[in-house]
Amino acid sequence: MTIDELIAAARDGSTRAAGRLLSLVESPRRDEVLAALEPASARVIGVTGPPGAGKSTTVGALVGAYRERGLRVAVLAVDPSSPYSGGALLGDRIRMAAHINDPDVLIRSVATRGHLGGLAAAVPAAIRLLAALSYDLIVAETVGVGQSEIEIAAIADPTVVILNPGAGDAVQAAKAGLLEVADLVVVNKADREGADQTARDLRAETHVPVLKLVAAQGEGLAELVEAIDAHHRADTHDRRTARARAQILSLAQTLLRNHPELDRLAASVAEGRDDPYGAAEQLFAVPVEP
Ligand SMILES: Nc1nc2c(ncn2[C@@H]2O[C@H](COP(=O)(O)OP(=O)(O)OP(=O)(O)O)[C@@H](O)[C@H]2O)c(=O)[nH]1
Numbered sequence: 382m383t384i385d386e387l388i389a390a391a392r393d394g395s396t397r398a399a400g401r402l403l404s405l406v407e408s409p410r411r412d413e414v415l416a417a418l419e420p421a422s423a424r425v426i427g428v429t430g431p432p433g434a435g436k437s438t439t440v441g442a443l444v445g446a447y448r449e450r451g452l453r454v455a456v457l458a459v460d461p462s463s464p465y466s467g468g469a470l471l472g473d474r475i476r477m478a479a480h481i482n483d484p485d486v487l488i489r490s491v492a493t494r495g496h497l498g499g500l501a502a503a504v505p506a507a508i509r510l511l512a513a514l515s516y517d518l519i520v521a522e523t524v525g526v527g528q529s530e531i532e533i534a535a536i537a538d539p540t541v542v543i544l545n546p547g548a549g550d551a552v553q554a555a556k557a558g559l560l561e562v563a564d565l566v567v568v569n570k571a572d573r574e575g576a577d578q579t580a581r582d583l584r585a586e587t588h589v590p591v592l593k594l595v596a597a598q599g600e601g602l603a604e605l606v607e608a609i610d611a612h613h614r615a616d617t618h619d620r621r622t623a624r625a626r627a628q629i630l631s632l633a634q635t636l637l638r639n640h641p642e643l644d645r646l647a648a649s650v651a652e653g654r655d656d657p658y659g660a661a662e663q664l665f666a667v668p669v670e671p
């Protein structure tokens with residue numbers, strides 16, 4: 382099938398065609414797919430947090446809530462690699478079992494390690510594709526252990542950070558920079574001891590709303606959905622511009638890091654034949670192949 386045929390089939394509801402297209406946007410044929418798409422926009426919710434915090438369980442519950450409203454929802458599990466999911470989507474499939482056979486829900490893992498410039502390059506393309514395929518809402522799950530949550534925060538709105546009750550969780554999250562990217566903080570597994578204390582500790586560390594949730598039971602889900610809605614209602618031109626800016630910077634950084642001239646220039650600076658200022662300018666002077 383040609384790309385246009387795949388797009389038509391995916392629009393008609395073929396999740397297999399949508400899957401093929403998602404694979405293509407992760408491949409060197411990304412630009413061909415992007416060129417064939419009509420412009421469209423979708424809401425993107427980012428869900429991040431430490432391994433095993435209950436991100437997938439929360440995403441599964443959110444999908445249920447949005448399906449009740451009749452929205453078409455796509456879930457991107459970005460680089461599932463934590464010890465809990467074992468790097469496989471199997472665990473996520475179990476947690477989202479209620480939605481596996483729903484033709485209006487697409488669940489997909491995006492591998493971003495090692496090729497084509499990582500998350501920052503792969504996810505915006507996947508989001509553009511899914512929006513053009515008439516998904517109303519895209520939920521992206523990333524494990525917050527490094528760079529990925531910063532990149533997802535540039536794309537998503539809101540970014541929901543999921544933590545658990547427990548001594549030190551709030552402090553650790555603050556240290557890890559997770560609270561900096563949060564638009565909403567969720568203390569999941571609130572059926573466990575210490576949830577109120579953790580929520581209080583977190584409120585001392587952040588000005589964004591802190592909610593309690595038992596994702597496994599759906600307790601607190603309505604409040605989370607309302608908080609996400611409130612965040613959307615409060616969106617402004619300035620905030621959209623700030624996100625666009627963060628996305629551009631993130632993509633530009635990826636392009637520069639993968640610049641074909643970077644290694645040669647680095648060697649030349651190391652050997653004293655070039656200075657880093659001139660080398661930096663040269664990086665911008667030579668066009669990059671995306
Ligand atoms: N007690 C309790 N357990 C929960 C709750 N939500 C999730 N869990 C459990 O926590 C474990 C991890 O849940 P996941 O949803 O896979 O967590 P995750 O953050 O997506 O994990 P990774 O993607 O592997 O990092 C599972 O055993 C869930 O059943 C909750 O509200 N209460």
Ligand SMILES: [Mg+2]
Nearest residue numbers: 436437466473
């Ligand atoms: Mg998960």
